[in-house]
Amino acid sequence: MKNFSEIKVGDKTEFEVQIDESIHKNFSSISGDKSPIHLDDDFSSKTKFGKKIGYAFLLTSFLSRLYGEYLPGGSSICVKQESNFIKPFFIGDTIKIKAEVFNKIESTKFVEIKSEMYRNQEECIFKGKGIVQVLFEKNE
Amino acid sequence: MENLKEIVSRVLEVKDVENISREKTEEWDSFNHLMxxxxIEKNLGIKFTIEEVEKIKNYENLKNIVSKK
Incomplete structure (x- = not known):
């Protein structure tokens, strides 16, 4: 777990998540979103996407993992998040989440982090900026 | 570049900033105070101390603290 002073502008991380049926169905259950564009093969085959699309807000759930586990990790809370869902993703895709610290504000212990997500190593599907507040100081 | 008044107006979503205070202005809650x-730090290129952050009670006194930077 890093405290505020140990976090540096330019700190980076990345990790991958495989989108399988289980994750897709679990998110449907948690969110309560039963839209046919996500769950009905016949319906979604007639849309411009041609098949069921993944849940946009499933992507933001990976930001929870990002902030809580990797960057900065540990005792931080997200206080603001901007999210741009650029392109769809699908069951079976591998999503790579990349993030970097681009600003720190000492007086409020805010850390600003930009994030991008790519499907199958190539296509950028998400861009976001978030602010997390680091609560933990080792000398407190 | 935004000036102080414009930043306060944007963040707190209030039009008339001159007479606002943390006590009287509903929009100026603890979360919006940190935002x-x-x-202000980002847009005006200044830094507050933790003591100054706690001292800010209204627009007038915020303006005074910023003017000394």
Missing amino acids: LVSE
Whole structure:
């Protein structure tokens, strides 16, 4: 777990998540979103996407993992998040989440982090900026 | 570049900033207080101490603290 002073502008991380049926169905259950564009093969085959699309807000759930586990990790809370869902993703895709610290504000212990997500190593599907507040100081 | 008044107006979503205070202005809650401080630091290129952040009670006194930077 890093405290505020140990976090540096330019700190980076990345990790991958495989989108399988289980994750897709679990998110449907948690969110309560039963839209046919996500769950009905016949319906979604007639849309411009041609098949069921993944849940946009499933992507933001990976930001929870990002902030809580990797960057900065540990005792931080997200206080603001901007999210741009650029392109769809699908069951079976591998999503790579990349993030970097681009600003720190000492007086409020805010850390600003930009994030991008790519499907199958190539296509950028998400861009976001978030602010997390680091609560933990080792000398407190 | 935004000036102080414009930043306060944008972050707190109030039009008339001259007479606002943390006590009287509903929009100026503890969360927006931190957002306001961070936006002022970023946009005006100044830094507050933790003591100054706690001292800010209204627009007038915020303006005084900023003017001394």
